[in-house]
Amino acid sequence: MSGDKVDPFNIKRRGLMLVLSSPSGAGKSTIAREILATDPNITLSVSATTRPKRPGEVAGLDYHFVDTSEFNLMVNRGEMLEHAKVFDNYYGTPRKPVMDALAGGRDVLFDIDWQGTQQLAEEAKDDLVRIFILPPSTKELEERLKRRAQDPADVVAKRMAKAADEMSHYPEYDWVIVNNDVNESVHQVRSILTSERLRRSRQLGLGEFVKHLRDGQ
Template sequence: MSSERPSGILLVVSSPSGAGKTTLCNRLREEFPNIGFSVSYTTRSPRPGETNGVEYHFVSPERFQDMAAADEFAEYAMVHGNMYGTSARQVGEALGCGQDLLFDIDFQGGRQLRNRFPESVVLVFILPPSLRELEQRLRRRATDADEVIARRLKVARSELAHYDEYDFLIVNDDLDTAYDALRAVYVAALHRAQRQASIAQQLIEGQEALPW
C-alpha cells in the first residue's frame, strides 16, 4: 500500500499595504501552528520592533543580487522600492515533506509561485473596504511619512488591478469576518482532491480488506 504523504499547500496572501494581511496571517498561524511561514529576504531596513530572521531576512542589495543570480529564490520582485524574495530551498523542503507554507507577498510573487508550482498554490487577495479607509489605516499606523503614504496609495490602485489573478477575494471590513473567510479557504484547501488523492488511492489498493 502507498505511504505517499498529501502534497503541501502554498497559501499566498496578498493585499495593498495597510489592508490587514499581516494581522490575518498571524491569526491563521496561531490557530494552525503546524503551517509554516515563509520568511522573505528583503533589502529594506528593519522597522522598529522587527527582528532579523523573524519578520524578514534583512540583506544588502548586493547580497540579494548574488542570491538571485545563483537561482536561490522561488520568486522575487521589487516592491515599494525594495527587493523581496522567497527561498527556493525552503519551498522545496516544505513540499518534499508535505508541509503547508503561508506567504505574505504581493501579486508578482504570487504569480511566479503559481507558474512554478501550479498544483500547490492557493492565492488569496485581501481587499480594503475603501481607499479612504486604507489611507486612514496607514496614517493610524504612524510608521510612514506623508509622501510614503501617498506612494503606497498609488501602488495600491495598481495592485488592486490584479485581483483577477487570485482564487479568492476577501474584504477586510470586519477583522473577525475576514478571518473566518481566510480560515475557510485554508481548511477547504486541505481537502482538495489532488491533496487527498494518495489517501483515496490507499483505500482503492486496500479494498480487499473491506468487509464488503
C-alpha cells in the same frame, strides 16, 4: 508494502502555499499573524529583503535582511522562488525551505504582492492557493495606513497611489475577501485553508487507500 493495512487518518498530504496579497494597509499582515498564531500546521515564509530593519523586527524571523549585492547573488544562483522590487527595496522568497516544507506535508503562508504571486504560479502553480484581500473603501485604506504610524506622509501617499494598480490584479487570485471585519476575514481564510487541504490532488496515497476499500479491506 502493498499488503499493509492503510489507515485513512495517516494518508499523507503534500503541503500547500497559501498566498495573501492586498494593497498596503488592507489587513493581510494582521490576518496572516492570526492564522499563524492559531494554526500549528502552517508556517510563515520568511522573505529576504534589502530594506532596513524596522523597530521590533527580528532578523531571520520577520525577514532575512541582506544587502543588494547578496540579494542579486541569490537570484543569480536560482535560490529564489520569486523576487520583486517594491518601493525602492528588493524582496524575495528563498526556494529551499519552502520546497522542503511542502514535501514534508507542511503548509507555508506568503505575505507577498501580485508580482511575487505571478512568479510563484510559474514555479509551482499546483501547490498554490491565492487569496486577495480588498479594503472596504479607499478612505478606510488611507486611514489604516495613517494609523499604522510606521511610514512618513510621503510614503503613505506613494502607497495610496499604487493601491489602484495593485487591486486591479484581483482576477489573478482564486479567492477574494473584502476585509470589513478582521475576525470575519480570518474565519473566511481558515475556511478556504480547510477546503484546500482536502483537495484530492494533495492527498498522497489516496488512490491506494481507495483500492484497499474496493478490495474489502
